Amino acid sequence: MNYIRSKNYENFFTNEFLMGPNSLKLMEELTSEMSLKQGMRVIDLGCGTGLTSLFAAREFGVQVYAYDLWVTAGENYNRIKEWGMEERIIPIHGDANEMPFAEDFFDAIITADSYHYYGNKSGFFKEKVAQYIKQGGQFGMIVPGFKREPDEKTHLLFDDILKEEFSEWQTLEWWKKVFIGDGLKISKAWESEGFEELWADWLRTDNPYAINDKKCLTEEHFAEMNFVAVAGTV
Numbered sequence: 001m002n003y004i005r006s007k008n009y010e011n012f013f014t015n016e017f018l019m020g021p022n023s024l025k026l027m028e029e030l031t032s033e034m035s036l037k038q039g040m041r042v043i044d045l046g047c048g049t050g051l052t053s054l055f056a057a058r059e060f061g062v063q064v065y066a067y068d069l070w071v072t073a074g075e076n077y078n079r080i081k082e083w084g085m086e087e088r089i090i091p092i093h094g095d096a097n098e099m100p101f102a103e104d105f106f107d108a109i110i111t112a113d114s115y116h117y118y119g120n121k122s123g124f125f126k127e128k129v130a131q132y133i134k135q136g137g138q139f140g141m142i143v144p145g146f147k148r149e150p151d152e153k154t155h156l157l158f159d160d161i162l163k164e165e166f167s168e169w170q171t172l173e174w175w176k177k178v179f180i181g182d183g184l185k186i187s188k189a190w191e192s193e194g195f196e197e198l199w200a201d202w203l204r205t206d207n208p209y210a211i212n213d214k215k216c217l218t219e220e221h222f223a224e225m226n227f228v229a230v231a232g233t234v
């Protein structure tokens with residue numbers, strides 16, 4: 001995929017903002033399969049430093065509720081003010097397991113490189129997420145995952161690197177089954193075309209986690225990994 005929109009944000013491909021492989025390109029890829037329209041109310045679930053919220057608000061004119069657990073609302077609000085986006089992005093600190101919103105309040109929920117931390121179980125979407133999206137509204141997620149069902153070799157390769165995160169990574173087929181079971185009407189489910197490019201953007205930063213990733217990850221690892229994405233409606 002040619003990430004045309006993300007090119008306008010190259011100043012943000014830095015240690016300060018990125019929390020992993022290029023999240024702007026992840027969000028561009030995800031939203032290219034959704035239909036976000038000006039004025040829609042959208043949750044960016046697990047928004048991190050709010051980069052992906054900035055992208056959605058600017059590119060589509062949506063109002064974004066930037067919801068995250070590890071980053072405080074205050075930290076994100078400071079960034080949002082610097083960006084001059086306080087009318088369009090609302091920072092909220094909270095856990096995806098107990099969102100504080102009214103039912104049917106949102107036109108869409110988008111989530112990049114986050115949903116696997118909490119949503120990787122059957123029933124989560126149905127019980128904790130779907131009720132906040134209005135009838136016919138949209139959901140889209142993109143997360144790191146495995147290309148094939150993990151086996152012993154995958155464990156040997158990844159156990160020390162991913163640790164407890166290992167069980168959070170799944171294959172595309174696994175996610176499809178879970179979302180279908182939870183009632184999402186899937187419009188598209190796919191593996192990222194830009195995996196190598198997104199990783200290269202991250203490994204170019206001097207973020208300590210990126211430096212560590214560069215030390216630990218080999219071609220053998222990359223051969224097993226990808227980003228997997230699902231988009232659909234409720």
Ligand SMILES: C[S@@+](CC[C@H](N)C(=O)[O-])C[C@H]1O[C@@H](n2cnc3c(N)ncnc32)[C@H](O)[C@@H]1O
Pocket residue numbers: 017018019020023045046047048049051052067068069070071094095096097111112113114115117118
């Ligand atoms: C790797 S970062 C990605 C952040 C951002 N989406 C991006 O792509 O730059 C994962 C994010 O998921 C969020 N997260 C993890 N568990 C969460 C939970 N239970 N509820 C809400 N957010 C959560 C973390 O706070 C973190 O900011």
